[in-house]
Amino acid sequence: MKEKKENKVDFRSQCPVSSALDIVGDKWTLLVIRDLCFFGKRTFTQFSESDEKIATNILADRLKKLEQRGIVTKAKEKGNRKTVVYAITEKGLDLIPVMTEYILWADKYLHHHIADKAKLFAESLRKNKELVIRGIASDLKKKDSISTNG
Numbered sequence: 001m002k003e004k005k006e007n008k009v010d011f012r013s014q015c016p017v018s019s020a021l022d023i024v025g026d027k028w029t030l031l032v033i034r035d036l037c038f039f040g041k042r043t044f045t046q047f048s049e050s051d052e053k054i055a056t057n058i059l060a061d062r063l064k065k066l067e068q069r070g071i072v073t074k075a076k077e078k079g080n081r082k083t084v085v086y087a088i089t090e091k092g093l094d095l096i097p098v099m100t101e102y103i104l105w106a107d108k109y110l111h112h113h114i115a116d117k118a119k120l121f122a123e124s125l126r127k128n129k130e131l132v133i134r135g136i137a138s139d140l141k142k143k144d145s146i147s148t149n150g
Helices: 016-024 029-038 044-048 056-068 096-109 116-144
Strands: 072-077 080-088
Touching: 016 029, 029 044, 029 056, 029 072, 029 080, 029 096, 029 116, 044 056, 056 072, 056 080, 080 116, 096 116
Parallel strands: none
Antiparallel strands: 072 080
16 A cells, blocks of 8 residues: 655755745745635636636646645535535635735835735735734635634
């Protein structure tokens, strides 16, 4: 019987910035997390339809790594056992403040390039970031029944 190979992260150093980037610092990982947290995407097909046009082999790899690292979970959809759905874990929810800082930075320095909807979201973050983050996390917890041991 084959043993399940654990996807270990080879950290480049003991620097916390470098170590975090070893897990979520590639071109696609945070976009998958963004789609889960901010756009309500849950299935492979939904992720693959994002504007950034991620290749399906890369998407499959990122979803697998996120699951192995405890950032997302996957399960069969209730009512349609053929469809796999992904959900964010508590560990993944803790990335929301990081992502909101990216949004605020982009709104400040790339404002001419971001969508109006993103500008409105950035404005709500500037008004009360903690409340917005708590609201997003609360909605995701209710929707996905997230456990605190994710």
